[in-house]
Amino acid sequence: MEQELLLKLKRKAADVRKNIIDAVFSAGSGHPGGSLSCADILTVLYFKHMNVNPSAPKDPDRDRFVLSKGHASPVLYSVLAEKGYIPKKDLLTFRQADSYLEGHPSLKDVPGVDMTTGSLGQGICAACGMAQMGKLDKRGYRVYAILGDGELQEGQVWEAMMYAAHYKLDNLTAFLDHNGLQIDGDITKVMSPEPVAAKFEAFGWNVIIIDGHDMNQIDNAVEKAKKTKGKPTMIVAETVKGKGVSYMENQYGWHGKAPNQEQRDKAIAEIDAYIENLGV
Amino acid sequence: MKKATRAAYGEALAEYGSNERIIVLDADLSKSTMTASFKELYPERFFNTGIAEANMISSAAGMATCNKIVFASSFAIFAAVRAAEQIRNSVCYPKLNVKIAATHAGISVGEDGATHQAIEDIAIMRALPNMTVIQPCDGRETKQAVKAIIDYNGPVYLRLGRLAVEDIYDNSYEFQIGKGVQLKDGCDVTIIATGLMVKPALDAYEALRAQGILARVINIHTIKPIDKEIIIKAARETGAIVTAEEHNIIGGLGSAVCEVLCDELPAPVKRVGIEDKFGKSGKPEDLINLYSLTAENIVIKAKIAMALKRQ
Numbered sequence: 133m134e135q136e137l138l139l140k141l142k143r144k145a146a147d148v149r150k151n152i153i154d155a156v157f158s159a160g161s162g163h164p165g166g167s168l169s170c171a172d173i174l175t176v177l178y179f180k181h182m183n184v185n186p187s188a189p190k191d192p193d194r195d196r197f198v199l200s201k202g203h204a205s206p207v208l209y210s211v212l213a214e215k216g217y218i219p220k221k222d223l224l225t226f227r228q229a230d231s232y233l234e235g236h237p238s239l240k241d242v243p244g245v246d247m248t249t250g251s252l253g254q255g256i257c258a259a260c261g262m263a264q265m266g267k268l269d270k271r272g273y274r275v276y277a278i279l280g281d282g283e284l285q286e287g288q289v290w291e292a293m294m295y296a297a298h299y300k301l302d303n304l305t306a307f308l309d310h311n312g313l314q315i316d317g318d319i320t321k322v323m324s325p326e327p328v329a330a331k332f333e334a335f336g337w338n339v340i341i342i343d344g345h346d347m348n349q350i351d352n353a354v355e356k357a358k359k360t361k362g363k364p365t366m367i368v369a370e371t372v373k374g375k376g377v378s379y380m381e382n383q384y385g386w387h388g389k390a391p392n393q394e395q396r397d398k399a400i401a402e403i404d405a406y407i408e409n410l411g412v
Numbered sequence: 413m414k415k416a417t418r419a420a421y422g423e424a425l426a427e428y429g430s431n432e433r434i435i436v437l438d439a440d441l442s443k444s445t446m447t448a449s450f451k452e453l454y455p456e457r458f459f460n461t462g463i464a465e466a467n468m469i470s471s472a473a474g475m476a477t478c479n480k481i482v483f484a485s486s487f488a489i490f491a492a493v494r495a496a497e498q499i500r501n502s503v504c505y506p507k508l509n510v511k512i513a514a515t516h517a518g519i520s521v522g523e524d525g526a527t528h529q530a531i532e533d534i535a536i537m538r539a540l541p542n543m544t545v546i547q548p549c550d551g552r553e554t555k556q557a558v559k560a561i562i563d564y565n566g567p568v569y570l571r572l573g574r575l576a577v578e579d580i581y582d583n584s585y586e587f588q589i590g591k592g593v594q595l596k597d598g599c600d601v602t603i604i605a606t607g608l609m610v611k612p613a614l615d616a617y618e619a620l621r622a623q624g625i626l627a628r629v630i631n632i633h634t635i636k637p638i639d640k641e642i643i644i645k646a647a648r649e650t651g652a653i654v655t656a657e658e659h660n661i662i663g664g665l666g667s668a669v670c671e672v673l674c675d676e677l678p679a680p681v682k683r684v685g686i687e688d689k690f691g692k693s694g695k696p697e698d699l700i701n702l703y704s705l706t707a708e709n710i711v712i713k714a715k716i717a718m719a720l721k722r723q
């Protein structure tokens with residue numbers, strides 16, 4: 133991708149990261165770690181690939197996005213705010229009783245949310261249903277979904293893996309946010325889903341392994357997925373949980389914990405320094 | 413004529429299936445749930461998910477976001493109980509247009525035994541916000557219910573049976589979601605029944621009449637939202653109630669009726685149903701007798717309810 137666009141996307145992802153920190157900080161709860169780990173993926177999808185229009189969020193021809201790991205709602209809301217679906221200031225109402233920004237994404241409440249998620253394992257199945265209807269109705273839209281690597285422990289995920297391959301849903305592209313951590317720690321110690329790539333392949337998916345923070349790699353993988361016929365694509369994105377905030381990186385303790393004021397300020401300062409470095 | 417409600421469901425899907433918005437899903441039971449009849453006519457809109465009920469329900473939800481009317485069928489135990497949380501979070505919470513048409517409800521499944529006999533599904537489905545729960549009593553009512561829920565936009569649990577049951581209604585019948593139907597008028601006691609228990613309720617009416625007791629008989633096909641008016645009116649005018657259902661006495665029709673009455677007009681209620689135990693193998697008719705889902709039991713309970721009224 134062109135350098136100029138790359139810089140723009142990097143800047144956007146940094147803004148998204150700041151939104152995540154502030155939303156979780158103002159809520160006093162929420163999930164920063166898994167939001168930060170897929171911020172680059174959502175940014176590339178929404179700002180380079182997805183055919184969506186914030187003023188027509190229910191357009192039947194739009195591309196769909198399903199955050200199967202629904203606890204990462206801060207990253208989705210932040211991207212939707214940057215994209216213009218919702219006012220940016222509303223992010224500070226996240227998880228409040230008088231807010232529409234529920235702890236987990238709710239399609240009835242938030243414009244731009246295509247599926248209600250939060251119960252792990254279910255979103256990827258809904259994405260299959262959407263892709264199946266896209267084929268039936270001969271609409272050209274594509275469906276994107278993001279799975280957590282801990283989420284793979286849900287048996288229902290593998291029901292979806294079978295389904296998507298069986299029905300040749302090549303309009304479905306899923307990402308695995310392979311950050312190696314879940315609530316209780318290292319995924320391989322809690323209940324190993326490894327080797328993940330071989331499993332997806334065995335289930336009949338086209339598998340692409342990338343660095344999930346390298347925007348060129350994300351971009352290329354999505355392009356390849358678009359060109360792949362007869363198979364759904366799983367992009368195994370090697371990621372760092374908490375990416376972009378030094379003290380959160382690779383710390384499972386930051387899965388579902390809000391920063392305090394001091395920690396929030398440090399996180400924002402780090403991201404600001406990163407932006408300063410980008411020079412855009 | 414005798415017909416299973418699941419058979420009528422299959423016929424209804426075939427009859428109304430030309431509606432292009434209708435999608436039918438099944439989890440490897442299409443010959444038993446009777447969705448196979450739709451599959452034959454509209455194979456492009458039928459999807460077998462394999463033996464994967466959780467995925468069937470959640471993918472149905474995704475399909476429903478694409479302006480579809482999605483019927484998802486399996487046995488009640490696997491659709492409503494195994495996939496209960498998928499129904500809750502993927503269907504009811506977002507209020508999506510998914511119809512869970514579950515067959516083989518209750519002990520009248522017969523020989524397959526307890527693992528296949530859902531006795532708790534009404535209780536679970538009824539407790540879900542946004543859910544409508546319907547249990548037809550014969551083939552005609554089933555067909556009309558299918559038509560009505562196609563037109564209704566939102567989640568529905570349609571509870572169907574395996575066993576062929578006698579006709580209750582003739583062709584003049586008109587089904588309306590949420591509207592109970594008075595089948596017999598009476599002033600001494602009211603029998604409120606649903607599904608396969610409507611027939612024994614009518615038999616109990618005759619038996620009671622022979623003894624000089626006039627029973628009112630009401631068919632409640634929509635267990636949620638329940639027709640409060642017809643229940644309150646029955647309590648006011650007859651003063652004693654018996655409920656009859658092929659479901660655990662905990663959480664089903666009997667509970668729903670009691671909830672209405674304790675809020676609005678307390679009256680003695682006796683419940684005929686499965687007495688909080690699992691089913692077992694056997695011929696459906698034998699099990700119905702073994703579990704006392706009979707007109708005789710309704711008569712006994714009616715007399716107890718009447719005695720309570722007099723106290």
Ligand SMILES: Cc1ncc(C[n+]2csc(CCOP(=O)(O)OP(=O)(O)O)c2C)c(N)n1
Nearest residue numbers: 166203250251252280281282283313314315
């Ligand atoms: C069905 C279900 N069980 C449990 C939870 C609670 N929960 C929320 S996040 C999480 C861990 C998820 O780990 P992973 O999928 O790796 O997410 P990430 O690391 O990307 O945040 C769990 C167990 C849930 N949301 N849904």
Ligand SMILES: [Mg+2]
Nearest residue numbers: 281282313314
């Ligand atoms: Mg993880």
